[in-house]
Amino acid sequence: MANYSYIPWIPLLPLICFVVLGIFGRKHIGNASGIIGTLSLAVSAVLSLIAADQYFFVDGKLNGVYQKITAFKYVWLEFAPNLSIDISIVLDPVSVMMLVVVTFVSLMVHLFSLGYMKGEERFATYYAFLSLFTFSMLGLVMAGNLFQVYMFWELVGVSSFLLIGYYFEKPSAVAASKKAFIVTRFADLGFLIGILIMAFYGKTLDISTLIQKLTAVQSAEYTGMATAGFLGVSVLTWGLTLVFVGGAGKSAMFPLHIWLPDAMEGPTPVSALIHAATMVVAGVYLVARLFPVYSIDAAALTVVTWTGAFSALLAAVIACTQTDIKRVLAYSTMSQIGYMMFALGVARQGGEEGLGYMASMFHLFTHAFFKSLLFLGAGAVIHMVHSNEMKDMGGLRKQMPVTHFAFLVGCMAIAGVPLLSGFFSKEEILLAAWHSNKLVYGVALFTAALTAFYMFRLYFSIFWNKDAQAHHADKHGEGTMSMKLPLIILSILAIGAGYIPFSHFITSDGSVLETHTDIVFSVAPVVLSLLAIALAASLYRKQNDKPDKIAKAFGGLYKAASRKFYMDELYLFITKKILFPFVGQPIAWIDRNIVDGLMNGLASATASVSAVIKGLQSGKVQAYALYFFGGVAALAVLFIYLWK
Amino acid sequence: MNSVPISHILFVSTALFCIGMFGLFTRRNMITMLMSVELMLNSVNINFVAFNKYLYPGKLDGIFFTIFIITIAAAEAAVAIAIIINLYRSHQSIDVEDATEMKF
Numbered sequence: 001m002a003n004y005s006y007i008p009w010i011p012l013l014p015l016i017c018f019v020v021l022g023i024f025g026r027k028h029i030g031n032a033s034g035i036i037g038t039l040s041l042a043v044s045a046v047l048s049l050i051a052a053d054q055y056f057f058v059d060g061k062l063n064g065v066y067q068k069i070t071a072f073k074y075v076w077l078e079f080a081p082n083l084s085i086d087i088s089i090v091l092d093p094v095s096v097m098m099l100v101v102v103t104f105v106s107l108m109v110h111l112f113s114l115g116y117m118k119g120e121e122r123f124a125t126y127y128a129f130l131s132l133f134t135f136s137m138l139g140l141v142m143a144g145n146l147f148q149v150y151m152f153w154e155l156v157g158v159s160s161f162l163l164i165g166y167y168f169e170k171p172s173a174v175a176a177s178k179k180a181f182i183v184t185r186f187a188d189l190g191f192l193i194g195i196l197i198m199a200f201y202g203k204t205l206d207i208s209t210l211i212q213k214l215t216a217v218q219s220a221e222y223t224g225m226a227t228a229g230f231l232g233v234s235v236l237t238w239g240l241t242l243v244f245v246g247g248a249g250k251s252a253m254f255p256l257h258i259w260l261p262d263a264m265e266g267p268t269p270v271s272a273l274i275h276a277a278t279m280v281v282a283g284v285y286l287v288a289r290l291f292p293v294y295s296i297d298a299a300a301l302t303v304v305t306w307t308g309a310f311s312a313l314l315a316a317v318i319a320c321t322q323t324d325i326k327r328v329l330a331y332s333t334m335s336q337i338g339y340m341m342f343a344l345g346v347a348r349q350g351g352e353e354g355l356g357y358m359a360s361m362f363h364l365f366t367h368a369f370f371k372s373l374l375f376l377g378a379g380a381v382i383h384m385v386h387s388n389e390m391k392d393m394g395g396l397r398k399q400m401p402v403t404h405f406a407f408l409v410g411c412m413a414i415a416g417v418p419l420l421s422g423f424f425s426k427e428e429i430l431l432a433a434w435h436s437n438k439l440v441y442g443v444a445l446f447t448a449a450l451t452a453f454y455m456f457r458l459y460f461s462i463f464w465n466k467d468a469q470a471h472h473a474d475k476h477g478e479g480t481m482s483m484k485l486p487l488i489i490l491s492i493l494a495i496g497a498g499y500i501p502f503s504h505f506i507t508s509d510g511s512v513l514e515t516h517t518d519i520v521f522s523v524a525p526v527v528l529s530l531l532a533i534a535l536a537a538s539l540y541r542k543q544n545d546k547p548d549k550i551a552k553a554f555g556g557l558y559k560a561a562s563r564k565f566y567m568d569e570l571y572l573f574i575t576k577k578i579l580f581p582f583v584g585q586p587i588a589w590i591d592r593n594i595v596d597g598l599m600n601g602l603a604s605a606t607a608s609v610s611a612v613i614k615g616l617q618s619g620k621v622q623a624y625a626l627y628f629f630g631g632v633a634a635l636a637v638l639f640i641y642l643w644k
Numbered sequence: 645m646n647s648v649p650i651s652h653i654l655f656v657s658t659a660l661f662c663i664g665m666f667g668l669f670t671r672r673n674m675i676t677m678l679m680s681v682e683l684m685l686n687s688v689n690i691n692f693v694a695f696n697k698y699l700y701p702g703k704l705d706g707i708f709f710t711i712f713i714i715t716i717a718a719a720e721a722a723v724a725i726a727i728i729i730n731l732y733r734s735h736q737s738i739d740v741e742d743a744t745e746m747k748f
Contacts, residue, residue: 618747619743622677
């Protein structure tokens, strides 16, 4: 085995950076913190590129199949033989791919933030939090133990919370960070129970051992899980579904998606990193890590498929009606993650059947680049206009040529315009869906058209529509070089990432899967996307009243979609009208009156007893002597006469 | 030789003990209290010697105990008087009623 001893430095560098910037940043380092954070992450990114090169091209393969390599392992808590919580670093095709994506996108965001966050009072804190997030995400993707995944899972949750609430003077940001944290915590409860079920029946927390045990033909663990049932569903399905609930919470799948749009209160580069490219795909990644186990349980995969497909469609419909550009992007993220989810759901282990798995990972990879590009582009626009609303923008193409170009590339990539990266990955997903379930394919095709429509609605509204407004011109221009450079690099990747022969590297069973692009198959999605783009162009390229008329024609549907189908209201109703009065308040009463009452009663009983007997301690020596003699006499009487 | 019965000696020692206890509880002067304690110790000594003589005439255990008690009583008197002197220095009094700060 080759030397992978440098791997631990990839997550450790951001951790060190977090500690240093967190402690000394604000007082001693100040504006240099951005440079320090960016440089240390650049080292991490280079190291992970080296690791990827070494793994994919030098020594990752054994007999043509990519092997799992454990680069670092430390047994931390051992409960029983094999059942232990480890801290480990595992390299396999998916984790190496994620390693590159996370460090690279994070580096771009660090670089972009140098310009975007310039002059912020808590600049160093911002970089410290970014480093913390990067560390946690890297720990998450390289984890070889389910419980380690859970720990880092919570850590990314915390750093996401901190970054969403970065502008903590704004009440809406505070509310959004709380919402994100509580909703994902709620989902993590499912995840934890799922982990415990898997550990209880599989008797291990190590992911690869678990997979080995459960997928072996007629193994004791598999039979145990498949036969034991709860509410008529096998324990295996329960465990996998609960783990998926955790993933759905992080990945903003329906019905746990409500936190993602609000999370846009955070700084825009943060949205690009956490809520577009890396953290929100953690759910997809989790399912992918456990995919061999999922693939033996059709029921759990059906749940994954339909949750993904429904989320993809729902989010796309909502995205068509939103006016805040970051919210449009947030819903489009949710929609694309839905794509990845159902692609996993329609896949099976191995060979041609595993196309969906490979497609999902491919889409994750390309999506990370074009979506972070779109978010950074949106960040540049917001930086210029100082507003998130579409109506404040328009005609910006002349003033922001680089951003305009980058944003156009991003929109074309996500819309699936041929020859850009999104086209290739989306084709694979559609193909996988076509082979397994025509209904899912129909949903995916319709969603693809919707995606093209709302992305170009966004594009035309920002860069065309109205004429350039005067108040834009006197602002500070397009931004510094550190803001343009990431846009350019990411544009190149958003165009080029699709040409990587992905199926040679990442497949469900580690061996090469030959894919062929079928021109005939591509016709339908491409034509639909182009039509949708044309429609968006006709509606939004010039300012006119057609969009309003169409909105009126859709009436209730439009209104419902623009209010996000009343999901937030529903949640508020459930929590405020049902949970708080009927569950929360009785529990609070029990806590206040019975639990606290017991403790307070004990304390006041002790206090009153001591108030009575403290008179005995009078300070008079003779009184003490009297008690002593009285006690001796009483004992004498007791032992001589009474104790027979 | 055995003309005095043990009950007489026990009567004396009990009387001595009760006098000592009465003095300890009623006197406020610390020196007097110390003397009362010595009286009680001496009543115990008498008991030891008496029981030794009447029950185990061939042994000396009771007498040894008496010697120990006398020794310790001497040491205790030294300590007690040292305490009393210190108390006098701080309170200008050796009345126990004046030294009741150590209470709740």
